[in-house]
Amino acid sequence: MRSKLLALGMLAVLSIARPIAEAAATGRIDSMGKFDLAETFVAITLVYWWYHADKAEHGYRAGPLMNGGVIVLAIVALPIYFVRTRGWKKGALASLAALTFLGLTLGLEELGEWIGGVLL
Numbered sequence: 001m002r003s004k005l006l007a008l009g010m011l012a013v014l015s016i017a018r019p020i021a022e023a024a025a026t027g028r029i030d031s032m033g034k035f036d037l038a039e040t041f042v043a044i045t046l047v048y049w050w051y052h053a054d055k056a057e058h059g060y061r062a063g064p065l066m067n068g069g070v071i072v073l074a075i076v077a078l079p080i081y082f083v084r085t086r087g088w089k090k091g092a093l094a095s096l097a098a099l100t101f102l103g104l105t106l107g108l109e110e111l112g113e114w115i116g117g118v119l120l
Helices: 002-026 034-058 064-072 074-119
Strands: none
16 A cells, blocks of 8 residues: 555656756756656556556456556556456546546646746
């Protein structure tokens, strides 16, 4: 459980820190720039870390398709994983929680862009 929370916390920090770091390093914030690409790769790693810890917690043995799906298209693969590990009702709630967390990280990124803009 601790590693799952750590992965989510790091994902939240990454969301707010990336635009601030980009503004400090380059003097501007570009959408779809090198900093965004780096953030994407780090975020994928953190999401997979969370997924791996959750699999261990639930005793779920995923195949290569599920593991690859989480890396390539998490927005589709994670709800399937949630239903398989938790059932329909709890899986739907877990999917809703994941979407809520995604919204939170997007909000933190907007806040980071605002802070980065103020620093310019």
